[in-house]
Each structure stands twice: as structure tokens, then as C-alpha cells.
Amino acid sequence: MPPSLELPSYLSQSPEVSERFEKLRNRPVKLKVENLSKKFDTPNGEISALNKINFQIFRREFISVIGPSGCGKTTLIRILAGLDFPTSGNVFLEGRKMEGPGAERGMVFQDYTLFPWLSVKKNVMFGLEIKGLGKLKAEAEAMEWLDIVGLGKFADAYPEQLSGGMKQRVAIARSLANRPEILFLDEPFGALDAQTRSSMQAYLLKIWQNVDVTVFFVTHDLDEAIYLSDRILVLRANPGEIDELIEVPVPRPRAPGQFLTPEFLATKKRLEELIRPPELAQNDEFPMVRLTEVGDEVE
Amino acid sequence: MSEVKSKSREHWFGIRKDLAPGRRTLLTVCSFGIPLLVWVTVSYVPFIWHPDIKLEISADRDGVTTVFTAGDRVSKEFFPTFVEAVRQENRKVLDARVKNNPHFVSRRENIKRLRHLAPLGVANGWLKNNERQNDEKIFNLWKQLAEGELASRAISLSQENLEIIEENWILLSKASPTFNLKLYPTEALLKLIPQGISSNPVYLPAPHEVINAGWLDFNTVPENGMPTMWERYRHSLNIIFWGFAYSCLLGIPLAILCGSFDFFSKLHEPFVDFFRYMPAPTFSVLFVAFLGTADAPKIMLVFVGTFFQLVLVIANTTRLLENSLIEAAQTLGAKRRQLLGRIILPGILPNLYNDLRILLGWAWTWLVIAELIGEKTGLTGFIDTQGTRYNFDRVFPVIILIGLTGFFTDRLLNWLRYLFFPWTEEVRQAPKGLLTRLLLSSTDRTTYFK
Numbered sequence A: 001m002p003p004s005l006e007l008p009s010y011l012s013q014s015p016e017v018s019e020r021f022e023k024l025r026n027r028p029v030k031l032k033v034e035n036l037s038k039k040f041d042t043p044n045g046e047i048s049a050l051n052k053i054n055f056q057i058f059r060r061e062f063i064s065v066i067g068p069s070g071c072g073k074t075t076l077i078r079i080l081a082g083l084d085f086p087t088s089g090n091v092f093l094e095g096r097k098m099e100g101p102g103a104e105r106g107m108v109f110q111d112y113t114l115f116p117w118l119s120v121k122k123n124v125m126f127g128l129e130i131k132g133l134g135k136l137k138a139e140a141e142a143m144e145w146l147d148i149v150g151l152g153k154f155a156d157a158y159p160e161q162l163s164g165g166m167k168q169r170v171a172i173a174r175s176l177a178n179r180p181e182i183l184f185l186d187e188p189f190g191a192l193d194a195q196t197r198s199s200m201q202a203y204l205l206k207i208w209q210n211v212d213v214t215v216f217f218v219t220h221d222l223d224e225a226i227y228l229s230d231r232i233l234v235l236r237a238n239p240g241e242i243d244e245l246i247e248v249p250v251p252r253p254r255a256p257g258q259f260l261t262p263e264f265l266a267t268k269k270r271l272e273e274l275i276r277p278p279e280l281a282q283n284d285e286f287p288m289v290r291l292t293e294v295g296d297e298v299e
Numbered sequence B: 001m002s003e004v005k006s007k008s009r010e011h012w013f014g015i016r017k018d019l020a021p022g023r024r025t026l027l028t029v030c031s032f033g034i035p036l037l038v039w040v041t042v043s044y045v046p047f048i049w050h051p052d053i054k055l056e057i058s059a060d061r062d063g064v065t066t067v068f069t070a071g072d073r074v075s076k077e078f079f080p081t082f083v084e085a086v087r088q089e090n091r092k093v094l095d096a097r098v099k100n101n102p103h104f105v106s107r108r109e110n111i112k113r114l115r116h117l118a119p120l121g122v123a124n125g126w127l128k129n130n131e132r133q134n135d136e137k138i139f140n141l142w143k144q145l146a147e148g149e150l151a152s153r154a155i156s157l158s159q160e161n162l163e164i165i166e167e168n169w170i171l172l173s174k175a176s177p178t179f180n181l182k183l184y185p186t187e188a189l190l191k192l193i194p195q196g197i198s199s200n201p202v203y204l205p206a207p208h209e210v211i212n213a214g215w216l217d218f219n220t221v222p223e224n225g226m227p228t229m230w231e232r233y234r235h236s237l238n239i240i241f242w243g244f245a246y247s248c249l250l251g252i253p254l255a256i257l258c259g260s261f262d263f264f265s266k267l268h269e270p271f272v273d274f275f276r277y278m279p280a281p282t283f284s285v286l287f288v289a290f291l292g293t294a295d296a297p298k299i300m301l302v303f304v305g306t307f308f309q310l311v312l313v314i315a316n317t318t319r320l321l322e323n324s325l326i327e328a329a330q331t332l333g334a335k336r337r338q339l340l341g342r343i344i345l346p347g348i349l350p351n352l353y354n355d356l357r358i359l360l361g362w363a364w365t366w367l368v369i370a371e372l373i374g375e376k377t378g379l380t381g382f383i384d385t386q387g388t389r390y391n392f393d394r395v396f397p398v399i400i401l402i403g404l405t406g407f408f409t410d411r412l413l414n415w416l417r418y419l420f421f422p423w424t425e426e427v428r429q430a431p432k433g434l435l436t437r438l439l440l441s442s443t444d445r446t447t448y449f450k
């Protein structure tokens, strides 16, 4: 069934969806970003990676960031997680000003970053032991989390023995076991194949629905952003600024079947307009490179 | 899982292609076999090199101060001249005797001439090594050889020499029928003509000579209170152990600090970098001056030789640890001390271990220098003494022992990585022998799913 060409506006929300956003907005603010700027000094002059970024995230919200490559998504998430310092501006977690990294802000990196010398279970226990939990308690809790991500029987394996998707599940379990207030994920599924990626998305949604955690998710995959998020933060490059903060009109609970619904497609169309400048699409004058004719005149 | 033999596996020379296991083993055997074979061939096949003659029977020429004794080597060019000169002397003695105007020499000179038979007696086992000057035994030897009661097996006497033995015995037995030095003749006896076998120069002893010398050295207790070889060995190991241990004890913590904190790196590394270019042996005089002549300056030298390299190498290894692991730990709540102890240390450990293996190899080099400063001790002390005496057959076993010790410690340390670091890529990929698998299954440190 081809989708109708007449798409609704991405701004029009069904009553349930708008009611949900109403409620979300009344929740306490989890993370507040104020006038955040980041400049890099490079040999070719100063780069303004982020310029005066302002937004706030509510408790248990799922927020995604998309934008063209090099627009500052990684820079932003690293500053929020405390791994980099902003040039100016502040980050508040429940009103407390944040400086430096901490256990209350978990992070999942694109390249897994599991500790190779620890077994899967010990990896998950790491944060718990740091917190001062006893070994037995930490172990029990780690096993619980491994069962949640479906890797209970790999508890004693080393990370290198797992596939990419499994590693990323361990990384997620490791972060969540720490019970962070907010979880940052920087293109966590970027290196996975399409199949694994979609099952990982389902996993993440399910976990998020059952855990009290706010999620801040960086991706460059539009479908992924729409499928997972409550709101989508669209960044623009040079200087990195917020283009738009979109409330996703697709109702929850979500399922892969929604990829072709009018709300979904409308949102996707808007995102495409935002991050793909139209002039690029038209330029299809391609220089002819030695092409041997097949001779059957089929293009 | 067995791999189907593909075409590319058939090649001996494929860039970055592993050879079949059988071929690899063969090549490993060859890597030791070929040098050994070369040594054996050069040693035992006479026409390959053998530029010298090793004297079995020697003679002293009149009026020539250079003395060759049995066991010495002379070049093949010189040997005929040597033999001819002795023959000439004998001919003069015989001529004089025929003209009834015999030469007379001191009794002492004749005794000396008779003693030149002693090496032959030793070689045949008729004389003990310390009986080379036992004139009574030597007297009996002349008698028995002349009368045909004994025949030399170890050294085949030339016809010429057999005749000389008979000729001399006639003269000797006439003057002194039984052994009595006072009755020895003063009429000149004939000299034995030098005899020898084709041989390599003294610095290339044959395998059996090396084995024999080594066997003797390692199984006899030297007189005059010198340490036995095993004591020397233990002494050497002791010095290298302590030198390297102090180096690790001080160097590793400093290096990890330098690799982790820019503060320590900038505070220490420039000086360390400068100091390591000053060759450690140049300080040996200094060490002896303030540490005495016992082991302390030797240990100090090994320490100084390895410490500065170690700090730089391991600081660098520390810096190579992926930063993302540290960041991941930080987002899990780890603070500075936990990062050092739980992330940096275990993270760099496999590489640090490999670095230490390489540095330990250098420590052996320093050991050799260390043992020569102050009082010469240990294996190197022995090598030095025997080397200056040209006893190279006794030097080689020690050199080989040092080589084997280094080699096998390294193999052992390499193998222990399977136990210590089962999680590393190299260990997991490496084919494991029976012993390794046994070792791994006895520890519950790994689980294999695939």
C-alpha cells in the first residue's frame, strides 16, 4: 500500500499525543542547558562547534539529536556527560550545576568501550563496585541486568568473544546498572548492521519503558530518531546551533509497523528538509568517467 | 574446523600468508639446525677451512725462543718449515754420531727432549694430566714403545718418529738400564718430529671440544677456592635479578605516573630522556668508588642501564591506552585513584609485560659489563679469564648457557601470557598446545563459547 502523497503537517498532533506532551512538559526538568558554546582553536582559525545552545529535558523523556556530520553532536553530548568543558554556558542536572563526569550521567559510546580484561559480568559490576556495593550484591545485580539484555549466559565471556550488538547491549547494561539519572548514547548502533540495529532499537525502547531513566540519544539515522524519541533536537552546522526542536507526533507505544504511517512520514520529510539542503540534491551533473558501453542501450 | 587446502597455501613465499603447520615446524627446526650444521661441517670436514695444524707432538728448536707445545696451533704454511728445522737438527746429531764425534748436551736438555712424549701418553690415557713431568713414567713409556709393548692409538705415530723412539731408547737404555736420572746420557738424544692434525683456529673449537670442556668445567670443583660454574651462574642470575627488580620497582610506578599525568611527565621525562644517553658503563668507576667492590656497584649498573629506558618505554605504553576506556570508567563514577588502579594498570598490563620481556633482554647486556667492573665475577668473569688464555672451548659453553637462559626465560614468560592475559587478542588467536589448554582448563579464568 503506497503512502498517500498528501501528508499531514508534522506539527499536527492527535489529541492523545498532544495530551502526552502536555503531561511531559509538566514533569520536573531533568537537564537544563544554558547558553552553551564550544569553540575549538585549530590551525585554520577558530571553529565554533556549538553556539549558544539552550534547551531542557524533562524527566524520563527520550530525546534525540540529529544533524549533518560535523555539526557538533558528539561535542554536545561529551560536554553534557562532563567529558569536555564548554567554552561558556552551563549544564544543570536537577538544578545542580555539573562539572566533570559522574556516575549520575551514564554514557554509551559508539565503539563499545567495554573493558577487555574483565568478563562481561565484571564489566557490569564495575560501576556498582565503585559505588561501594559489596561483591555479592554487585554480582547479583549485574546478573539481573545481563538477563534483562538477554546475555545472562555470556556472563563469564570476555568482551572480545561477543558480536558488536552483544557488546553494545553489555555497554547499555553496564551504564544502566549504575542507575544513572540520565543516559547519553552517541550513535550507539552506528556500527551495527541493519538487522541488529533494528532489534537493538526495540531493546532500548523496552528497557526505557521499564526503567526510570532519561535518555539523550545522538544518531544520524532519521528513522531511528523518529521511532525512538519524544522530541528531536535538530542541529545545524557552522556554527552549531539548534535548528528546531520537533515534538514527534507518532503515538506510543511504538512498533516497527509505524514506519509508514502519515505522522511518521511527515516528520521524516521535515527532518530531511532540515538536514539536507536542497541545492545538493539537484547537482547531478556528473563527469563522465571512462564508461565502456555494454551495447544494449539499457541505462 | 579444518581448512580446505587452497592454492595460496601451497606457496612457500606468500606475503603475510601463514604457511601450513608442518612447514612452520620444519622451518623452526631449520632455524636452529642450519647454524648447527654449519658449525659441525666446518669443524669436521677438513677441506672446508682448517687453516691450522694442531700439534700433537711438538719439539723445541735450538736457539728459537718461540715455544710450541702439544695442543698449540700453527698455520699450515709454517708447519713444514717447523718440521724441516727439527729434522735438520736431528740430521746434524746423527751425522756427528756417525763421524764418532757426537754432540753432547746437558742432562737436563735430554730430559726435556724425552718429556715431549708425555702429551702422547696423556692422549692414550697412559699418563694422567698431572704426570707430564713424571720422568720415571716417561722413562717406562719410552721403553714400552720402543720394545713394542705399547702402541699408540690416540695419535698414530709416524714411521719417522717410531724410528726415533727406538734410536733414542738404545742410547738411553745403554746409559740407564733402569730408571735413574743420574745415569741419563749426556750425548744428544734425537728430537721427536712435530706431528699434528688439520684443525680450525683456536677461536672456533669443534662441537665435541666445546661439549667436553663444558662438561668438565661444570662438573669439577676448581682448586684455589674459585667458585664453581654453578656458583658463578647463580651469582650472575642474582645480579641481574636484583638490578632488574629495583629497576621495575621504582621504574614502573614512575612510568605509569608519567604516562597518566602530564605533571609527572613534564617533571621527570626530560631528565630521564637526557640521562639515558649517558652510557651507564661510564659511571662504573663512580659506582665502585661509593658502593665498594662487592655486588652493589654491579647491581647498580644493571639498574641504571635499564631504569631510564624502562621509564620511557612504559610511560609511552601507558599513553597508548585508549582514552575512551578511561572516559567510560569516568561516566561509571570512577575517580582518579580508581582509574589508575582499575583501568590504567590492568589495561596496560599485557603491553607492560611485553615491554619488560624486551627490557630483560637488555639487562643481560648490562650484566656482562657489570660483572667486569670492580672484582671480575660470575660467568662473565670466567669468560674473561679463559678468553685471555685462549681457552675458547671453555668460553663457548658459558656463552651458550647465557643464551639459553635468556631464550628460555623469554619463552617461559611468553607462554605465561596465556595464564595472565587470556583476554588479549594475541592469546585468543594463538594456536594452543596441549600443555596450554591443560593450564587454561585448570583455571576458571576463561570460558569458551565458540
Ligand SMILES: Nc1ncnc2c1ncn2[C@@H]1O[C@H](COP(=O)(O)OP(=O)(O)OP(=O)(O)O)[C@@H](O)[C@H]1O
Binding pocket: A040, A041, A042, A047, A049, A067, A068, A069, A070, A071, A072, A073, A074, A075, A076, A220
Ligand atoms: N578536539 C577538536 N579539535 C578541533 N576541532 C574539533 C575537535 N572536536 C571536534 N571538532 C570540530 O567540531 C565540529 C563538531 O564535531 P563533532 O565531532 O561534534 O561533530 P558530529 O556532529 O559528532 O559529527 P559526526 O556526525 O561526524 O559524528 C567539527 O567541525 C569538528 O571538526
Ligand SMILES: [Mg+2]
Binding pocket: A073, A074, A075
Ligand atoms: Mg560524532
